[in-house]
Amino acid sequence: MNFEYSDKVKELIAQVRDFIDNEVVPAEPTYEEQLAKNPWETPPVLDQLKEKAKAKGLWNLFLPREHGDFTAGLTNLEYAPLAELMGRHHIASEAFNCAAPDTGNMEVLAKYGNAQQQEQWLKPLLEGKIRSAFAMTEPEVASSDATNIETSITRDGDDYVINGRKFYISGAMRKSCEIMIVMGKTDPDNPNRHQQQSQILVPTKTPGVTVKRAMQVLGSVDAPEGHAEVIFENVRVPKENIILGEGRGFEIAQGRLGPGRIHHCMRLIGASQRALELMCKRANERVVFGQPMIKHGSVREDIAKSACEIEQARLLTLKAADAMDRYGNKEAKELIAMIKIIAPNMALRVIDRAMQIHGAVGLSQDTPLAGFFAYARTLRLADGPDQVHMMQLGRNLAKQLG
Numbered sequence: 001m002n003f004e005y006s007d008k009v010k011e012l013i014a015q016v017r018d019f020i021d022n023e024v025v026p027a028e029p030t031y032e033e034q035l036a037k038n039p040w041e042t043p044p045v046l047d048q049l050k051e052k053a054k055a056k057g058l059w060n061l062f063l064p065r066e067h068g069d070f071t072a073g074l075t076n077l078e079y080a081p082l083a084e085l086m087g088r089h090h091i092a093s094e095a096f097n098c099a100a101p102d103t104g105n106m107e108v109l110a111k112y113g114n115a116q117q118q119e120q121w122l123k124p125l126l127e128g129k130i131r132s133a134f135a136m137t138e139p140e141v142a143s144s145d146a147t148n149i150e151t152s153i154t155r156d157g158d159d160y161v162i163n164g165r166k167f168y169i170s171g172a173m174r175k176s177c178e179i180m181i182v183m184g185k186t187d188p189d190n191p192n193r194h195q196q197q198s199q200i201l202v203p204t205k206t207p208g209v210t211v212k213r214a215m216q217v218l219g220s221v222d223a224p225e226g227h228a229e230v231i232f233e234n235v236r237v238p239k240e241n242i243i244l245g246e247g248r249g250f251e252i253a254q255g256r257l258g259p260g261r262i263h264h265c266m267r268l269i270g271a272s273q274r275a276l277e278l279m280c281k282r283a284n285e286r287v288v289f290g291q292p293m294i295k296h297g298s299v300r301e302d303i304a305k306s307a308c309e310i311e312q313a314r315l316l317t318l319k320a321a322d323a324m325d326r327y328g329n330k331e332a333k334e335l336i337a338m339i340k341i342i343a344p345n346m347a348l349r350v351i352d353r354a355m356q357i358h359g360a361v362g363l364s365q366d367t368p369l370a371g372f373f374a375y376a377r378t379l380r381l382a383d384g385p386d387q388v389h390m391m392q393l394g395r396n397l398a399k400q401l402g
């Protein structure tokens with residue numbers, strides 16, 4: 001395995017780094033000021049960043065080469081170092097139109113959407129004009145097992161009628177969230193539990209859709225995207241809004257989650273790397289008990305352990321990305337599961353050490369560490385809790401190796 005980057009990727013790394021340093025970082029204070037005034041609106045400064053990134057061709061870098069017309073033409077392996085750079089700064093992914101959940105939704109529409117769905121929803125998403133959400137999780141059932149989902153999608157003439165309650169729907173609080181991909185059941189009595197579900201496009205402004213409240217993540221509403229509770233009451237959409245066909249929802253969910261999961265891992269490695277750099281800076285500068293912190297053995301150990309763990313996760317992520325490119329997402333599923341288990345836990349350990357070395361300010365709004373921590377903690381649950389990945393990975397490995 002050769003992880004040496006091509007000249008094209010080296011050039012992109014330099015361009016993305018330069019854009020982050022010279023455009024994104026200086027815009028961060030303005031972003032925070034604008035956000036405080038209008039929490040559920042995209043701060044105008046972010047729209048300006050998006051226009052600049054688009055003009056430079058640093059746009060939609062996440063979409064793998066196989067999607068032809070729509071893509072920046074990168075493989076997963078080529079995208080990995082770019083996503084890592086984006087993960088270092090909260091708003092960077094969105095500046096390049098590479099932010100979840102839009103990335104996963106665009107991938108679904110590119111892969112499974114028909115021409116009309118692509119024209120109506122994929123195009124404005126790729127242009128960065130609207131935002132989207134993916135609505136699967138429900139408060140009433142254990143949603144880590146998608147076969148439990150209870151929202152009903154019932155055919156009525158030329159329409160489907162949707163009823164159900166979802167929560168933690170990322171992005172749905174934002175005013176520019178115009179479209180949701182909703183997972184529900186069209187055939188709850190199908191003996192095949194994996195053919196009961198469908199995914200359907202629901203414009204957020206459809207009558208009967210109520211975005212009820214912002215769920216918190218460790219005490220923050222995580223504006224401007226937010227993680228909404230959404231109620232669907234007799235929501236009527238045309239039958240053409242179904243994606244791929246009735247009963248294909250589970251299959252689409254599986255297809256969506258592979259790339260989405262590894263993208264999160266790439267960003268987490270970036271966040272962890274930045275936490276390590278902040279840890280080193282603080283350890284060099286801060287004097288405790290008569291000497292710089294870096295002179296204390298335990299601080300050196302924290303730094304060394306963090307560097308080792310980040311590099312392990314980085315290499316495994318690259319290996320998984322390479323396997324996805326060469327053998328397909330399905331064949332790479334075990335490596336994807338491994339990295340989805342490893343990366344958030346690694347990030348939590350590294351960020352926690354960085355917080356400790358910073359003292360109180362490590363938990364404050366004056367460093368990015370608290371935001372990174374909440375993101376990493378979320379990813380021990382979102383896109384499948386650790387235990388679900390371990391259950392499936394353990395089962396598959398026992399079959400192969402036992």
Ligand SMILES: Cc1cc2nc3c(=O)[nH]c(=O)nc-3n(C[C@H](O)[C@H](O)[C@H](O)COP(=O)(O)OP(=O)(O)OC[C@H]3O[C@@H](n4cnc5c(N)ncnc54)[C@H](O)[C@@H]3O)c2cc1C
Pocket residue numbers: 101134135136137138141142143144145167168169170171217227378381382383384385387388391
């Ligand atoms: C910030 C945030 C953003 C999110 N964004 C979205 C979104 O945009 N769209 C969306 O649909 N959902 C989203 N989610 C929801 C997330 O995907 C779910 O929380 C997750 O799938 C788990 O479902 P659940 O909460 O119902 O937990 P449950 O299914 O009730 O599981 C609870 C716990 O049970 C344990 N468990 C489960 N299976 C096993 C097992 N086999 N063995 C042992 N223990 C097990 C695990 O510890 C698990 O955490 C988000 C969540 C958060 C926190």
